[in-house]
Structures are given as C-alpha cells and as structure tokens.
Amino acid sequence: DFLGLKTLTLIKDAIQIIKDKHGIELDPESFDIEDEKTYELFQRGATNGTFQYESAGMQKHLKDLKPSVFADLIAMNALYRPGPMEYIPSFIKRKHGEEVVAYDLPEMEEYLKETYGVTVYQEQVMLLSQKIAGFTKGEADVLRKAMGKKQISVLDKMKPQFIEQAKEKGHPEDKLEKIWKDWEAFAAYAFNKSHSTCYAWIGFQTAYLKAHYPAEYMASVLSNNMSEISKVTFFMDECKRMGIKVLGPDINESVLKFTVNKQGEIRFGLGAIKGVGERAVESIIEERKLNGPFTSIFDVTKRIDLRAANKKTLESLALAGGFDSFSNTHRAQYFTEQEGGGIFLEKVIKYGNKYQENLNSAQVSLFGEQDETAIDEPPIPQCEVWSTLKKLNAEKEVVGIFISGHPLDDFKLEMNNFCQGNLDLLSNMESIVGKEFSLAAICVGAEDRMTKNGKPYGILKLEDYYASKDLYVFGEDYIKFRPYFIQGQYLFV
Numbered sequence: 001d002f003l004g005l006k007t008l009t010l011i012k013d014a015i016q017i018i019k020d021k022h023g024i025e026l027d028p029e030s031f032d033i034e035d036e037k038t039y040e041l042f043q044r045g046a047t048n049g050t051f052q053y054e055s056a057g058m059q060k061h062l063k064d065l066k067p068s069v070f071a072d073l074i075a076m077n078a079l080y081r082p083g084p085m086e087y088i089p090s091f092i093k094r095k096h097g098e099e100v101v102a103y104d105l106p107e108m109e110e111y112l113k114e115t116y117g118v119t120v121y122q123e124q125v126m127l128l129s130q131k132i133a134g135f136t137k138g139e140a141d142v143l144r145k146a147m148g149k150k151q152i153s154v155l156d157k158m159k160p161q162f163i164e165q166a167k168e169k170g171h172p173e174d175k176l177e178k179i180w181k182d183w184e185a186f187a188a189y190a191f192n193k194s195h196s197t198c199y200a201w202i203g204f205q206t207a208y209l210k211a212h213y214p215a216e217y218m219a220s221v222l223s224n225n226m227s228e229i230s231k232v233t234f235f236m237d238e239c240k241r242m243g244i245k246v247l248g249p250d251i252n253e254s255v256l257k258f259t260v261n262k263q264g265e266i267r268f269g270l271g272a273i274k275g276v277g278e279r280a281v282e283s284i285i286e287e288r289k290l291n292g293p294f295t296s297i298f299d300v301t302k303r304i305d306l307r308a309a310n311k312k313t314l315e316s317l318a319l320a321g322g323f324d325s326f327s328n329t330h331r332a333q334y335f336t337e338q339e340g341g342g343i344f345l346e347k348v349i350k351y352g353n354k355y356q357e358n359l360n361s362a363q364v365s366l367f368g369e370q371d372e373t374a375i376d377e378p379p380i381p382q383c384e385v386w387s388t389l390k391k392l393n394a395e396k397e398v399v400g401i402f403i404s405g406h407p408l409d410d411f412k413l414e415m416n417n418f419c420q421g422n423l424d425l426l427s428n429m430e431s432i433v434g435k436e437f438s439l440a441a442i443c444v445g446a447e448d449r450m451t452k453n454g455k456p457y458g459i460l461k462l463e464d465y466y467a468s469k470d471l472y473v474f475g476e477d478y479i480k481f482r483p484y485f486i487q488g489q490y491l492f493v
Contacts, residue, residue: 006224007051007202013257014209014220021216021260028205033070037211038204042067048238049221050206052077052199065092071114073204078120078196083189091118104175104182107131119186121193122148132179133166147187155184215244215260222246223257226272229400236401237465239266248321248395248403249273251300252293256281268320274398275316280309296326297334297345298377301352311349318345319394321404329380331391336381347378389488396444406465407442411490415440418492424466439464439493446485458485462493 015026031038041047043066045059053062053073058080067073072095079088093099094116101117103109111127112119119125125147126140135143139158146154159180166176209217218239225231239246247253249268253261256278257269270281283305294300300314300323317323318334334345354375386394388405395403408415421437445461458478460471471493473481484491 005051005202007206010220010224011202011205011209013223014213014217017216017219017260018209018213028208031205031208033204035208035211038208039068041207041211042073046210047207049218049235050203050210052203053207055080061088061092065095070200070204073200074193074197075115075118075120077200077203078191078193079118081189081191084120084191087118087120091116094118104179105132105171108179119182120191121196122190123193125183125186125190128179129162132169132171132176133162134169135162135165144190147183147190148192150187155187214242215264215266218242218244219258219260219266222266223269226257226269232272233401246403248324249317249399250325251284251317251322252288252325254322255285268399268403270317270322272399273316273320273322274400275312277308277313280313283308294326297323297329297348298351301348302355304352306349306352306356311346314345314349316398319398321391321395330385331394332383332386333381336383338381344378344381351375351378393488407488407490408440408464411440414492422466423462423464423469426469427467441491441493443484443487443489443491444468445487448482448485458482460485462491 011028015028019025042053042062045063047053047059047062053059053076058076061076061080065072065076067076075091076088079085079091090099094101103112103117108128109117110131111124115121115124122144126137126144129135129140129143130137139161142154143158145151146158162180163173163176167173206217209220218235222232222235222239225235236246245265247261247265247267249270249272251270253259253267254270256271258272259267259269261267270276270284271278287303287305288294291303294303315334318331321331323329323334324331334343334348336344338344338347358375388410389407392402392405392407395401419437419439421432421439423439423441425432425437425439441462441464443460444463447459447461449457449459451457455475456478457472457474458481460473460481462469462471
C-alpha cells in the first residue's frame with residue numbers, strides 16, 4: 001500500500017520544531033516501542049491529535065483496555081471498525097483476566113495468544129490453516145483472498161479440504177466445524193495485520209511526540225489544520241486541557257505556521273491571518289533575522305518590504321493583535337481617522353515608504369551618516385482602547401476565531417452556577433430529546449427569513465466555548481425573541 005498521509009507531514013513538522021527549539025534531531029523510526037510515557041498517554045485516552053486513536057469511542061476503549069504492549073495497539077486499530085467492534089469488550093476483558101482465554105485447539109495458542117484468543121487478522125487464519133490442516137502457503141493465500149473479498153463459492157470449496165486434512169492430523173471434526181464457522185463469520189471483517197501494524201506504528205509515533213514534546217507536537221497539529229477553523233478551535237481547547245498556552249500572533253515571535261517560543265508556549269502562525277500572504281511573512285522573518293526584533297510600528301514600516309507586506313497585510317496584523325507587543329501603541333490607534341482623511345496606519349505606511357525612498361536615494365550627511373531626520377514620525381493619535389469584545393471580534397474577523405480570550409469569559413461564574421449544558425449538546429439531538437437544560441452563548445449573527453408560505457422566521461447564530469450553532473425560530477417564538485437578534489448580544493437560553 002502506498003498511502004498519502006498528511007500525518008507524515010505533521011510528524012516531520014513536529015520534528016523540525018523540536019530541532020529548532022532544542023537542537024536535537026529525532027528519528028521517529030527509532031522511537032522506543034516500549035516507552036512507558038507513551039503507553040500512559042494511551043491508557044489515559046489523551047489521544048486527541050494522534051493518528052487513528054483520537055475518536056471519542058476509541059478513547060473510551062483505550063481507557064478500559066490500558067494498552068501496555070504494541071500488539072494491543074495493532075489489535076485495537078484492526079478491531080475499531082464496524083463489525084469487529086463488537087469483539088472489543090471481550091478483547092478487553094480477556095486482557096485483564098476477567099474472561100477466560102480459550103482456544104478450540106491447543107495448537108491455536110501460538111498465533112492467537114497476542115490477541116487473547118480473538119481472531120483479528122487475515123494472517124492468523126493463513127498461519128492456522130497451514131498449522132492445523134497442512135495448507136500450503138499458496139492455499140492459505142487463496143483462503144485469505146476469499147475471506148477478504150467474501151467469495152462464498154471459493155470458501156465452500158475449501159471447507160471439505162480443510163476438514164479432511166485437519167482430521168488426518170488428528171483434530172476432532174466438531175472442533176474443526178466450529179473453527180470454520182468462526183472463520184466464515186470472521187470473513188465479514190477480516191483485516192490485514194501488516195496494514196494495521198503500519199498504522200499503529202504511525203499512531204504510536206504521534207503519541208510519543210505528544211507525550212514527550214507536547215507543545216511542539218500540538219504546534220504542528222495546529223499548523224497542519226490551519227485551513228479548518230473548527231479544528232483549530234478544537235486543538236486550541238486541547239492545548240488548554242494540557243496546560244499549554246496558545247498566544248496570538250506576534251510580529252517579533254511568529255513565523256508562517258504555529259511555533260513554540262522560549263517559554264514553551266505555542267505562538268500563532270502569521271499564515272493563519274486572512275490577508276497575510278506567505279511572501280509578506282517571509283519578508284518579515286528575513287528582516288527580523290538580519291536586524292533583530294521590531295521596536296515599534298514605525299520601525300516595522302521603515303524596515304520591511306512594503307510591496308510584499310502591503311496595507312491589507314498590516315491592517316490584518318493589527319486587527320489580530322500582531323503589534324500588541326509594542327508598548328507605545330494599541331490596536332484602536334492604528335484605525336483612528338486622521339485630519340485630511342485616512343487612518344493612522346496609512347500615515348505610518350506613507351512614512352515608511354518615504355523613509356525607504358530617502359534611504360534608497362542614499363542621502364548622506366556631511367559626516368557620512370544616513371539622514372534619518374529628513375522625515376518625522378507622524379504623531380500617535382490619542383484615543384480610547386478597544387473594549388475586550390471589540391478586540392475579540394477583530395480577531396475573529398481576520399482569523400476566524402477568538403484568540404486572546406472569549407466574549408463569555410466575564411460570565412464564567414454565572415455559567416458555572418446556572419448552566420447545565422452547552423451548544424455542543426445540539427450536535428447529537430437524539431441524546432437530548434425530552435431533556436431540559438440551559439446554556440449561555442453570544443449572538444454572532446442573525447437573519448430574518450420568509451417561508452414559502454410567506455411567514456417570517458429567523459436564524460439565530462449562537463456561539464459558546466464549545467461550538468457554533470444556528471437556531472431556527474418560527475411562529476410566536478420568532479415574534480417573542482426577535483428583539484434578541486442582535487450581534488454581540490449575550491443570551492441565556
């Protein structure tokens with residue numbers, strides 16, 4: 001099998017981040033397959049962001065199974081699919097000695113021991129058919145193909161051969177009938193062990209990196225999901241659960257993708273900001289490497305290539321908080337209207353262009369120094385700082401999510417005391433039918449619509465810490481709740 005997996009890119013990126021931060025070169029193929037820290041991660045079900053083991057159902061089974069050897073991971077990868085999934089509870093009980101591990105024939109233990117007597121792989125059937133009935137390797141492979149492709153006619157032809165040859169080797173017919181019947185049932189979900197082993201090994205590598213280099217690994221996970229805002233939100237929440245801070249973009253610390261700073265915190269990638277292209281980011285990073293950190297917004301426009309990083313780029317950076325580390329300016333000032341038209345940021349860009357023109361024309365003073373007094377910095381306007389909500393909305397506008405906080409942060413006390421649920425519960429309506437619960441959310445949008453019959457209804461777009469959902473409101477409810485259709489309105493539902 002040649003399979004294109006973005007997980008391999010994710011692993012490669014994580015290893016590069018680790019190299020950049022710690023100066024060590026890791027080889028994922030040499031990870032210790034018996035590493036305790038990695039198995040502890042699997043045993044806790046802390047597998048969000050890992051390959052093949054991150055679904056909620058898989059996490060539950062991992063917590064119950066408490067995998068302790070690599071064979072457990074291979075088996076779980078093969079069993080966690082429609083069909084064989086029903087064998088997982090028995091597999092778990094047998095591992096922990098809560099169910100007897102029984103073999104139809106003593107000879108079967110050699111190949112079924114690692115899966116606690118449960119037939120999981122096609123290879124097990126191939127090896128057992130050779131051992132019990134003397135099948136050749138070619139015949140065993142025909143049996144494998146027949147099972148994999150559910151070729152009933154081929155299986156029907158092979159059954160008498162299996163029974164007769166196995167009887168000749170001294171095995172009782174009733175046991176052989178049972179074994180064949182089990183194998184026929186197994187044909188419905190037969191899985192290739194080598195395939196499962198490869199996937200389990202890639203999954204193990206991701207878990208190893210998450211266990212040993214959590215910030216670096218999660219930075220890579222975020223980078224490789226940058227185009228899907230819902231996944232970025234999910235993995236940022238996972239970082240919080242892990243105790244890892246995810247900081248907003250910063251012109252002095254960010255690179256194109258997510259990275260890890262000296263304090264071990266994850267820093268947002270500039271490439272995640274709408275309107276900030278790769279060429280602009282390269283220009284910023286290159287200048288930073290050559291001449292050190294930027295000291296102010298004026299320093300930025302004096303030094304970067306303003307053709308690569310244009311007005312749109314700088315506006316997006318300001319909205320996302322990319323200049324928040326400059327102590328002499330705040331976000332609101334960049335967008336303050338100036339006398340004569342335009343905003344302050346535009347004046348700063350004009351200043352930067354003029355400065356670079358003067359530099360390029362090599363205006364030199366009598367002392368052989370560049371004349372930096374030829375153009376004055378425009379005065380910084382005085383204005384009120386943006387409210388927390390305005391800041392957060394600006395972040396959402398250019399990144400798609402709230403970065404520096406959440407609009408509901410001011411209501412945590414009320415939510416903890418009065419809310420029994422959240423918007424994510426609406427993802428599985430069957431589980432909440434007939435139940436009553438309350439939640440808190442912010443209105444992030446609202447629409448007024450008309451049905452085909454000309455009756456008005458509305459769509460209320462709500463968001464909380466866990467999900468974003470559209471609530472459809474009809475009839476009298478629409479009339480009653482229409483006054484709350486206001487973007488930015490905090491609602492208790």
